[in-house]
Amino acid sequence: MDDTELDQVISSISMELKKHDYTSRTVETEKEMQFEFNDPESGDYAELYGKKIREQKVFVFHNENPQIKLSISSSCACISIEETKYVDCLKHCDVLWKVMSIIISEPEQVPFFIFKRFGLRKINQCFLRDINRLNEYFEPSHYHVFRIQGEDNIKEKVMQIRDSLEIAGYNANLIRTLVRGELRGEEAYQVNYDADMYLIDSQSIKELMENKEKIMQMNDWLFELYKDAVTETFLNQLIDGSFDKDMIIGVEANGEDTV
Structure with a gap:
């Protein structure tokens, strides 16, 4: 999906994340390395493949636990957890699925969404x-x-x-x-x-x-x-x-x- 499509569903995503202890949201701009997806290893060995860089908008949701954040851009969604002790990541995967389900359930806003990874x-x-x-x-x-x-x-x-x-x-x-x-x-x-x-x-x-x-x-x-x-x-x-x-x-x- 592109940034325009993401903007159309971000409010619904925000409401869902508030139910899971995410308390604030910021918007950042990050540089994204775009890789060719025709080879499954192209993202792993970037120096061997053609690549280009673009800037993209990233919505960053901050959990009440400062060690947890969820970032969503037009190309990916990622939950980052920084802990020194063991963490059960499966409950966080469940939150990520809820975010993905919101995007999938709104085909008018995001008509060409597909999973790539x-x-x-x-x-x-x-x-x-x-x-x-x-x-x-x-x-x-x-x-x-x-x-x-x-x-x-x-x-x-x-x-x-x-x-x-x-x-x-x-x-x-x-x-x-x-x-x-x-x-x-x-x-x-x-x-x-x-x-x-x-x-x-x-x-x-x-x-x-x-x-x-x-x-x-x-x-x-x-x-x-x-x-x-x-x-x-x-x-x-x-x-x-x-x-x-x-x-x-x-x-x-x-x-x-x-x-």
Whole structure:
């Protein structure tokens, strides 16, 4: 849909979101990268494909929880949640479906609306003070430090491993990154784990809207991927909170929700 069509349905969307603890709305302008959709991976490897940039209007709805916001533009709708503890994202997906249902139910205002993508994306970030202890926390199959035996003059600056997968009929992008920097004046490494599971077939997305079990399946797979990236020792420490808080920073104990 275009900006004019979005303007025609935004009032109905606003009224619905007020029922779900969204308390205010702002309008922003953001730059959007437009990709060719004829290749399913074109959005994932943007540098390989033609692209252009345009500015678009974005309605941003702010939840009473300041860590939650819902953004809607003519090209996408996205709920962003920033939390250090486990969050059940499924209830937020339900809100997103209600927004989509409003758009679908008004074909006179939005006659050519189609689904192009639905995804769940989870990004975890923490800081590690001693890179030599990396694999006490994260599995070497996901994170490693470049070494040459007997050579001490090599230091990792950036490590990135990227996988594009198909899992149980879903697409998945998995990115693991290490970045050397400073934390409170001392050398530290930022550890990022970025997992994105998605569908790009319009009919499959419609079926998913009608069967919430499929969203739960996507969420469960993301959890399995995350657990595969951390060591069993660290996973247990996340349950009982016994990890070294001076060594690994930016994580919190999640109890049984971790598993």
